[in-house]
Amino acid sequence: MDVVIVGGGIGGLTLALRLHRAGIPCRVFEAAPEIKPLGVGINLLPHASKELTELGLQDALARVAITTSQIAYYNRFGQLIYSDPCGRHAGYEWPQFCIHRGDLQMVLLDAVVERLGADRLITNHRCVGVDQDDSGATVHFEHTTTKQKLPSQRGAIVVSCEGIHSIIRKQFFPNEGPPRYSGLNMWRGVTRWKPFLDGASFVRIGWHKPAKVLIYPIRDHIDAEGRQLINWVCDIEQETPIPQRDWNRQGRIDDFIGAIENWRFDWLDVPAMCRAADQILEYPMVDQDPLPRWSHGRVTLLGDAAHPMLPRGANGGAQAILDCTALADSLAHIADPVAALAAYEERRRPATTKVVLTNRSEPPDAVLYEVYKRSGDKPFRHIDDVISQSELAGLLKRYQRVAGFDKEKLEAAAGR
Ligand SMILES: Cc1cc2nc3c(=O)[nH]c(=O)nc-3n(C[C@H](O)[C@H](O)[C@H](O)COP(=O)(O)OP(=O)(O)OC[C@H]3O[C@@H](n4cnc5c(N)ncnc54)[C@H](O)[C@@H]3O)c2cc1C
Numbered sequence: 001m002d003v004v005i006v007g008g009g010i011g012g013l014t015l016a017l018r019l020h021r022a023g024i025p026c027r028v029f030e031a032a033p034e035i036k037p038l039g040v041g042i043n044l045l046p047h048a049s050k051e052l053t054e055l056g057l058q059d060a061l062a063r064v065a066i067t068t069s070q071i072a073y074y075n076r077f078g079q080l081i082y083s084d085p086c087g088r089h090a091g092y093e094w095p096q097f098c099i100h101r102g103d104l105q106m107v108l109l110d111a112v113v114e115r116l117g118a119d120r121l122i123t124n125h126r127c128v129g130v131d132q133d134d135s136g137a138t139v140h141f142e143h144t145t146t147k148q149k150l151p152s153q154r155g156a157i158v159v160s161c162e163g164i165h166s167i168i169r170k171q172f173f174p175n176e177g178p179p180r181y182s183g184l185n186m187w188r189g190v191t192r193w194k195p196f197l198d199g200a201s202f203v204r205i206g207w208h209k210p211a212k213v214l215i216y217p218i219r220d221h222i223d224a225e226g227r228q229l230i231n232w233v234c235d236i237e238q239e240t241p242i243p244q245r246d247w248n249r250q251g252r253i254d255d256f257i258g259a260i261e262n263w264r265f266d267w268l269d270v271p272a273m274c275r276a277a278d279q280i281l282e283y284p285m286v287d288q289d290p291l292p293r294w295s296h297g298r299v300t301l302l303g304d305a306a307h308p309m310l311p312r313g314a315n316g317g318a319q320a321i322l323d324c325t326a327l328a329d330s331l332a333h334i335a336d337p338v339a340a341l342a343a344y345e346e347r348r349r350p351a352t353t354k355v356v357l358t359n360r361s362e363p364p365d366a367v368l369y370e371v372y373k374r375s376g377d378k379p380f381r382h383i384d385d386v387i388s389q390s391e392l393a394g395l396l397k398r399y400q401r402v403a404g405f406d407k408e409k410l411e412a413a414a415g416r
Helices: 010-021 046-054 058-064 101-116 167-172 270-275 316-333 337-361 366-375 389-403 407-413
Strands: 003-006 026-029 041-044 070-074 080-085 097-100 125-132 137-143 149-155 157-160 180-193 201-205 212-219 228-237 279-287 299-301
Touching: 003 010, 003 137, 003 149, 010 026, 010 101, 010 316, 026 149, 041 046, 041 101, 041 212, 041 316, 046 058, 046 316, 046 407, 058 097, 058 101, 070 366, 080 366, 080 389, 097 101, 097 212, 097 228, 125 157, 125 167, 137 157, 157 167, 157 337, 167 299, 180 270, 212 270, 228 270, 279 337, 299 337, 316 337, 337 389, 366 389
Parallel strands: 003 026, 003 157, 070 201, 157 299
Antiparallel strands: 041 097, 070 080, 125 137, 137 149, 180 228, 180 279, 201 212, 212 228
């Protein structure tokens, strides 16, 4: 019997590739009638691109993504606070990519179809529950479009890669409370725009009062004028969360643009860029408390199904990709499936719990908060009057260590 993967998003497709590499057969069942390139930008930090490089995907990613040169932090007056080279530019062996989520999913999908065969990915199958016995686990499905019951599918193990609305997570934790609101709402979009700064920078600007904005290019040379597809995210502190946790929910420019109306810098006119967006989406900044366990016998959780975190710090996708490596390793080395799932959980649950909690308390943009606080949200004469560069570097290093992309640790883990 093979491994049944429920959900063909970033985690499900990466897991299929990892298992295939380890010689473990699997099938992926996806609820969507077809896999479409949905979402906007996603950031692949070096710990994630290392894993995708091991899967032989680096060249395919580099063709469609932007290889990020630096992360730069600005206050809301457009003054530079700190800039940090990233990926290869910071001496890592692996690049950092900024990519359209849809492009990432298509790179993974193409590889799954090419390596495993198109028949290993079955769409229009919405999981409605799972059960198990001593010899296997069975997933029950309905047809997403017609809602008709479909034949159940049995595997040696079942992995829920269903994302934030996992049915299998709900089945195991029926009394779990609602998502925890962080006090922030988020608007995201993509705009066709001229390259800004060096054309490969990831910038974070300001603090949540009145707004924090994140901007990075995700596709190069999209037209004859040399424009790029620019991804942007605007976070604003608000009492009431946006009502639904839906990645595809349409947002409105008027709901946030007032907070950044005067952010016109010599290196970028932020409101003009947001106004020119092709698409605006909205999402509440919510997460869920870490679970006490992921694995139940022959069934386990992975990615957002296991550890939904605040979409902050570019770690939702990365941690899902790291889960895949750990799970495939455990299954390859431990014959008993129940013991293998327990070992996977032991390796990944504490690590991701730390990331979930750190994203709440000390996120990667904590440097922006420090400057906001110490400068009284006023322009500074020189950043050293507010905070030293070494203190800023220390704050950033702390997050890298927790999230697992600290350069020394990553290289040590890779045996360099
Ligand atoms: C449509 C969409 C758009 C997104 N856009 C962004 C974005 O712009 N930026 C960003 O940083 N992150 C985005 N994300 C989230 C991001 O992909 C995840 O945080 C991260 O990559 C972890 O991946 P995952 O595989 O755990 O979950 P996901 O990538 O969310 O994948 C979950 C998959 O499971 C499928 N599924 C759900 N329920 C069932 C079910 N009952 N039965 C079968 N299949 C099921 C879903 O259709 C989906 O394909 C988006 C997710 C989705 C689904």
